[in-house]
Amino acid sequence: MIDLSKYRLIDLSYELVPGERLEDGRYLHGEPLFGRSVEVEEFHAYNARMHFIQAQTHTGTHVEAPYKYADNKADIGSMPVESYIGEAVVCDFSNVAPGNPIGPEELLRAGVRAKDIVLLRSSYEIHGEEPFLTFEAIEWLIGLPIKAIGMENVGHSPPGTPFGPKDGDGKFLLAGIPFLDALTGLDQITKPRVFLIALPVRMRRVTASWTRAIALEEI
Helix, strand or coil: CCCHHHEEEEECCCCCECEEECCCCCEECCECECCECEEEEEEEECCEEEEEEEECCCCCCEEECHHHCCCCCCCHHHCCHHHHEEEEEEEECCCCCCCCEECHHHHHHCCCCCCCEEEEECCCCCCCCCCEECHHHHHHHHHCCCCEEEEECCECCCCCCCCCCCCHHHHHHHCCCCEEECCCCHHHCCCCEEEEECCCCCCCCCCEEECCCEEEEEC
16 A cells, blocks of 8 residues: 655646536636636536536646547547656756756756656746757657656747647657646655656547646655
8 A cells, every 4th residue: 555644745736716607697707727717507416516517628737648639649538547647757947047948968967767757847937938848858758758748837849839749749749648738836846756646537539638736755
């Protein structure tokens, strides 16, 4: 058995606050995250309160699957469950100046190894001006290969790269490497390695799933 008393549990997930339509017609306003709202509608069944949900799967903290960019690739429901759980290396690039590149050498010095879940962070919070992975770094990570990748305040592609299959997350996903998007709170982690759990909902025909990402840091 895993003795959780030996670990500190660190939540790496954004809180979602949906707008809610109550059965009596009242509406409670939500708080869209990054401009993406979640809407729920209350109903009763089996003598219990339940909700219909309408939202993008790519909102809040979520994990992605290769189906995002290719019809013949795995969707969230068919990805191996171990893709989203395992040992993670925490790479702190807060010493990298805003807008500067992160290459293979920096990743190697940060302790990245084959089969790692790679977590990248910096302290620079202005979107579009944060440190970024070079294409050489992306190909190096794919070639190791790593198990999955997620980041906070680090760009997954060089500035100006169009969104799509040729940007960072597209290259990772098409190589079968899951992308963990919108992580938050990586600065809470004090150790270079943790055990990460970011499991998706087991749902077919979708490219992404919300997750409650948790790091287990050994005390």
